[in-house]
Amino acid sequence: DADVTQTPRNRITKTGKRIMLECSQTKGHDRMYWYRQDPGLGLRLIYYSFDVKDINKGEISDGYSVSRQAQAKFSLSLESAIPNQTALYFCATSVQSGPHNEQFFGPGTRLTVL
């Protein structure tokens, strides 16, 4: 089945460390997204990419960077992790046009920054 995968699924790290979260998809979608989920706040958009050469900041991009290595791969980096970046991180994909343009989500990465 075409899928969206995230690695690692769980990560515990220390303040100040550099962390990379990876997302791969076999759906053939052009558009990819990174969200974080905090309790009671739903999901908030960090970065999004409409193709390999197009990367845009979302609502909460400070402290994060991304790389779109290929159509199928979109990585999120925390250059110097801090405790308030402890959250559940989701990657998502979508097509450019379609009946609903719904986003398909990966399983999530639970990140804890000590």
Add this chain to the structure above:
Amino acid sequence: AQKITQTQPGMFVQEKEAVTLDCTYDTSDQSYGLFWYKQPSSGEMIFLIYQGSYDEQNATEGRYSLNFQKARKSANLVISASQLGDSAMYFCAMRVNNAGNMLTFGGGTRLMVKP
């Protein structure tokens, strides 16, 4: 800016009964889409149902239906004949069509189905 409000942090429903999860939204755009996602305890986000702002009929998908009241800017999810497996977090989200495909999410409602 767009905003989604889900006023029910948590709800209980008896198995086999229907339940309505509230969602109100705020946007000045005329063309937009509304989504509901389910997040079980395992954490994944599952797409449930979609309603376009120009759709004249309320969306339905199996036991899920969307009560869309455009003038009130509400898009409530109705789950009929609740099952134990419906226990989960439910998120309402909106996409404004002239702003790419980005979603704005509400804070979610935790639904607990009682046997």
